[in-house]
Amino acid sequence: MSPLLSLRDLRHRWPGAAVDTLDVPAFDLAAGEAVFLRGPSGCGKSTLLSLMAGVLVADAGTVALLGQDWRTQSAARRDRLRADHVGYIFQQFNLLPYLSVIDNVRLPLRFSARRRARCAGADEPAQWLARLGLDASLWKRPAAQLSVGQQQRVACARALAGRPELVIADEPTSALDEGTRDRFVDALLSSCREAGSALVLVSHDARLAGHFARQIDLPALNRAAAAGGLR
Numbered sequence: 001m002s003p004l005l006s007l008r009d010l011r012h013r014w015p016g017a018a019v020d021t022l023d024v025p026a027f028d029l030a031a032g033e034a035v036f037l038r039g040p041s042g043c044g045k046s047t048l049l050s051l052m053a054g055v056l057v058a059d060a061g062t063v064a065l066l067g068q069d070w071r072t073q074s075a076a077r078r079d080r081l082r083a084d085h086v087g088y089i090f091q092q093f094n095l096l097p098y099l100s101v102i103d104n105v106r107l108p109l110r111f112s113a114r115r116r117a118r119c120a121g122a123d124e125p126a127q128w129l130a131r132l133g134l135d136a137s138l139w140k141r142p143a144a145q146l147s148v149g150q151q152q153r154v155a156c157a158r159a160l161a162g163r164p165e166l167v168i169a170d171e172p173t174s175a176l177d178e179g180t181r182d183r184f185v186d187a188l189l190s191s192c193r194e195a196g197s198a199l200v201l202v203s204h205d206a207r208l209a210g211h212f213a214r215q216i217d218l219p220a221l222n223r224a225a226a227a228g229g230l231r
């Protein structure tokens, strides 16, 4: 079966930089697979996530999601592909603060007919909130009134709404305390399994790696790091 996400001979250099940030010969992610991506600060983890989601386009090589290379798509087509197939959980959540919790979770469905069609029912956004342990008394509140841990659960429910094939999480636990962190990662992993979504999660926190069957050390994968370009 062809992979969900396939990288081949990927090269990326930021404008003005003297060396490549990333030079990755090969990486495949299967449908529904969960991967923990780690590496020291500045090694290119967030850059790689942006390339996987088609937010950035590689200078060379292939980054294909569902067989479609981001580099050969127009900007409008990339936006469409991302809205249809990718859920993104940001370090600072990026919720709309004055919108209610439930409307934040519904947002991706407004931008994607495909994700609307994949919803198990009209109340799927509410089901993800419940699944992630967010009390129903909070669902109509503006997102800004929630605690950091609660907002992070809303961000996960939003990423999962409409069951995108790929969920990307960039340091989603950095604002959480230690006890909450393990529970949060377990809830995210089991929710992704239930949604059938693959997960790429980046964290500095090596202790979280134990939750994942597959772990990737980015400097080991990245020829630019081996060449001494970055570090």
Ligand SMILES: Nc1ncnc2c1ncn2[C@@H]1O[C@H](COP(=O)(O)OP(=O)(O)OP(=O)(O)O)[C@@H](O)[C@H]1O
Residues within 6 Å of the ligand: 014, 015, 021, 039, 040, 041, 042, 043, 044, 045, 046, 047, 048
């Ligand atoms: N918008 C940008 N413009 C130019 N250079 C950038 C930009 N974003 C990142 N970089 C550079 O690319 C390299 C990798 O940065 P990136 O944010 O991907 O690393 P990271 O591993 O995610 O770091 P951290 O763990 O600290 O978040 C760094 O040298 C950084 O300075």
